[in-house]
Amino acid sequence: MMMTAIGLMSGTSLDGVDVAMIETDGRRVKSFGPTSYRPYSDRERCLLRQALTEAVNLPQRDARPGILPEAERAVTVAHAEAVAAFTAQHHITCQDIDIVGFHGQTVLHRPAERMTVQIGDATALAKAIHIPVMHDFRAADVAAGGQGAPFVPVYHRALAQSLEREGPLVVVNIGGVSNITYIDGADTLIACDTGPGNALLDDHMLRTMSQAFDCEGRMAAQGAVDVAWVVRALNHPFFAKPPPKSLDRNDFASLKLQEMPPADGAATLTAFTAEAIARIVAHLPKEPKSWIVAGGGARNLTLLRMLRERLQPATVEAAETLGWSGDAIEAQAFGFLAARGLKGLPLSYPATTGVPIPMTGGVIARP
Incomplete structure (x- = not known):
């Protein structure tokens, strides 16, 4: 049976809430609906950065000391506003939607300690939007010994x-x-985190240029890569591990650039992201023939150029050139995962998260 789902995603880039509608039976996608985006304000983003810092020492996953209750309220309100604006803009009623997939905001991800924490009050959100909300997608996987990521x-x-x-x-x-x-036919599905994406670059741009990100990779395009720094950074033990493996956003925060012009720093961190992605090829069963790039990094033209140079002769293309929604793909995924969760279908597998057996997941909050 086909369902209409809304997926919500607030990712590690801390930029805002992506909203996407999808029609699916949890196995295939019948159609894509509209998408939208609700950016976080500077105050909200600052609050979330503070929450990330304070969450480092959380004693258990339901603890909310310090700034975390305020951050959780802000996340919940932002998601409720995002859904309200989306449904009003597209003349959608709450009766039109079967389920909302709510990822929440990750503030801590330490699967080795069987801890993953996404803040956001699903019960309050369900009451605000008058639609059932599926949330806490990663917890069952992590509790069973999986990495809890990636989930898409x-x-x-x-x-x-x-x-x-x-x-x-x-x-x-x-x-x-x-x-x-990594997809090879219907049977082979392998997944893992590869290393930093935009996080180190975004933090560098904020620190040196007071900009949230490197628009289209323009700053990196003007700089020179510090190859020796990239080589040293790639000595991090994470890169030698085979999949499945996952990261917390701040796992590489200790890597500091030496004094250099902002453009050189941007170029170096962009090259690090590209090299980290390329390093995964050695851990895959076969060399990929094509790469499809989604997420915010797909808009970074310098990063795409570096990936093409590093991954040739394979093709590298942005998801949007295939008609996929590069920005909303993770939001769509959590709508899809909510539909799968409702049907009791697996969300993660041994070769995607390292969980011992295929695992379903998600918890439903009703209005």
């Missing part, structure tokens, strides 16, 4: 099947963290 591979597979393209094919999603889904 089953959606990537559904999208790739519609292309009817010869594999192997990789979908790489570049948000704050980068992750890949």
Whole structure:
């Protein structure tokens, strides 16, 4: 049975809330609906950055000390406003939607300690929007010993099947963290985080230029890469691990650039992201023939150029050139995952998160 779902995503880049509607039975995608975006204000973004800092020492996943209750309220209100604006703009009633997939905002992800924390009050959100809300997608996977990330591979597979393209094919999603889904036919699905996505670059741009990100990679295009720094950074033990593996946004925050012009720093961090993605090829069963880039990083033209140079002869293309919504792909995925969760279908697998058996997940909050 087909369902109409809304997916909501607030990612590690801390930029805002993506909203996307999708019609699906949890196995295939019948149609894409409209998408929208509700940016975080400077105050909200500052609050979330503070929450990330304070969440480092959380004793258990339901604890909300310090700034975290205020941050959780802000996340919940932002998502409720995003849904209200989206449904009003597109003349959608709450009766038109079967389920909302609400990821929340990750403030801590430490699967080795069986801890993953996404803030956001799903019960309050369900009451505000008058639609059932599925949330807490990652907890069951992590509790069972999985990495709890990446969680979008089953959606990537559904999208790739519609292309009817010869594999192997990789979908790489570049948000704050980068992750890949390796697809080779209907049976082979491998996924993992590859390393930093936009997080280090965004933090650098904010610190040096008071800009939230490097628009189209223009700053990096003007700079020179410090190759020695990139080589040293790639000595981090994470890169030698085979998949599945996952990261917290701040796992590489200790990597500091030496004094250099802002453009050189941007170029160096962009090259680090590209090299980290390329490093995963050695851990895959076969060399991919094509790469499809989604997420905010797909708009960074310098990053795309570096990936093409590094991954040739494979093709590298932005998701939007295939008719996919590069910006809303993760929001669509959580609508898709909510539909799967309602049907009790697996959300994660041993080769995507390292969980011992295929795992369903998600918790429903009703209005």
